[in-house]
Amino acid sequence: xxxxxxxxxxxxxxxxxxxxxxxxxxxxxxxxxxxxxxxxxxxxxxxxxxxxxxxxxxxxxxxxxxxxxxxxxxxxxxxxxxxxxxxxxxxxxxxxxxxxxxxxxxxxxxxxxxxxxxxxxxxxxxxxxxxxxxxxxxxxxxxxxxxxxxxxxxxxxxxxxxxxxxxxxxxxxxxxxxxxxxxxxxxxxxxxxxxxxxxxxxxxxxxxxxxxxxxxxxxxxxxxxxxxxxxxxxxxxxxxxxxxxxxxxxxxxxxxxxxxxxxxxxxxxxxxxxxxxxxxxxxxxxxxxxxxxxxxx
Numbered sequence: 001x002x003x004x005x006x007x008x009x010x011x012x013x014x015x016x017x018x019x020x021x022x023x024x025x026x027x028x029x030x031x032x033x034x035x036x037x038x039x040x041x042x043x044x045x046x047x048x049x050x051x052x053x054x055x056x057x058x059x060x061x062x063x064x065x066x067x068x069x070x071x072x073x074x075x076x077x078x079x080x081x082x083x084x085x086x087x088x089x090x091x092x093x094x095x096x097x098x099x100x101x102x103x104x105x106x107x108x109x110x111x112x113x114x115x116x117x118x119x120x121x122x123x124x125x126x127x128x129x130x131x132x133x134x135x136x137x138x139x140x141x142x143x144x145x146x147x148x149x150x151x152x153x154x155x156x157x158x159x160x161x162x163x164x165x166x167x168x169x170x171x172x173x174x175x176x177x178x179x180x181x182x183x184x185x186x187x188x189x190x191x192x193x194x195x196x197x198x199x200x201x202x203x204x205x206x207x208x209x210x211x212x213x214x215x216x217x218x219x220x221x222x223x224x225x226x227x228x229x230x231x232x233x234x235x236x237x238x239x240x241x242x243x244x245x246x247x248x249x250x251x252x253x254x255x256x257x258x259x260x261x262x263x264x265x266x267x268x269x270x271x272x273x274x275x276x277x278x279x280x281x282x283x284x285x286x287x288x289x290x291x292x293x294x295x296x297x
Contacts, residue, residue, distance in 0.1 A: 021110075028101050031087055032109055041105055042088040052102070056093040063089040140226035147219035155213040162211060165192060165199045173197035 021029070032041070039045040048054040048062055063085060072079040091097045169177050171194070179192040191202040192211075200208040221227065 024097055025100060025104075027087070028091060028097065028104065029109055031084060031091070032101075032104075035084060035088075036109075042092055042101065046085065046088055046092070054092075059089055059092050136226050136229070140224045144219070144221060144224040147223060151216060151219055154216050158211065158213045158216070162199050162213075165194060166197070169194045169197075 035042070035045045043051045043054070046059065046062055046066070048059065050058060054062070066085055067082070068074075070078040070082045070085060072082055091101055165179060165181075166173070168179060171177055173194075173196060175196070177194045179194065181190050181192050193200045193202065193208065199211045201211055203209055222231075
């Protein structure tokens with residue numbers, strides 16, 4: 001038992017070491033955190049002319065150049081800045097630490113939180129809309145699968161029923177035979193007719209309905225949950241707006257037609273007859289036009 005406990009302790013320690021950063025990495029992270037906001041990275045911080053392609057010799061030479069201006073012996077207020085310049089140079093002139101720095105510079109540095117014990121990598125949290133969308137997609141897929149299973153099950157059930165009816169057909173599909181089907185003792189039952197290989201059920205009104213697996217509508221993807229939900233949202237928003245707009249346009253069109261008909265009726269009203277002046281004669285031409293003679297002197 002003691003041996004197992006020791007093994008567990010060793011395993012936990014190994015896991016802790018595996019998930020901890022090295023002292024070299026922490027030193028890099030700390031300096032990067034201090035200079036990132038103003039300078040971006042060590043290469044810009046050191047003002048290297050060749051940037052990331054600078055050699056160790058060029059980096060050391062560049063530090064000597066910066067020391068003329070920022071060495072604390074010449075300017076004590078730059079003591080902290082010079083210490084950072086010196087550390088950045090030390091990191092970039094060491095092959096191992098430079099490789100580590102370039103790796104994190106490319107892939108991202110960890111965040112820092114004292115309450116969480118220092119540096120840590122922030123796990124990306126999926127957004128709410130992404131979670132809702134994912135759940136809807138999964139639910140839609142399952143719903144569509146269920147609809148397909150139900151469809152196939154119903155087809156098989158009806159096919160078995162038709163086959164059992166045909167087995168009782170003494171005409172071998174060449175004539176007509178009546179059957180009576182009951183599901184259980186209390187079931188009033190249904191009258192069936194086998195006619196030339198097809199099975200019909202007699203409805204209460206005396207009409208016949210064909211029994212066939214082809215009468216079952218195959219479910220479409222648009223019958224699944226997500227599309228039903230989107231369709232319901234559309235009907236409650238865009239559908240209502242479109243319906244009200246269509247109704248308004250219909251009312252306006254009807255009103256214009258009514259006004260046009262009224263104007264047309266006004267045009268058709270007979271004009272008032274012209275008063276015949278003394279000495280004038282009224283004459284009606286063969287085409288129905290009425291003319292008046294000139295007033296006689």
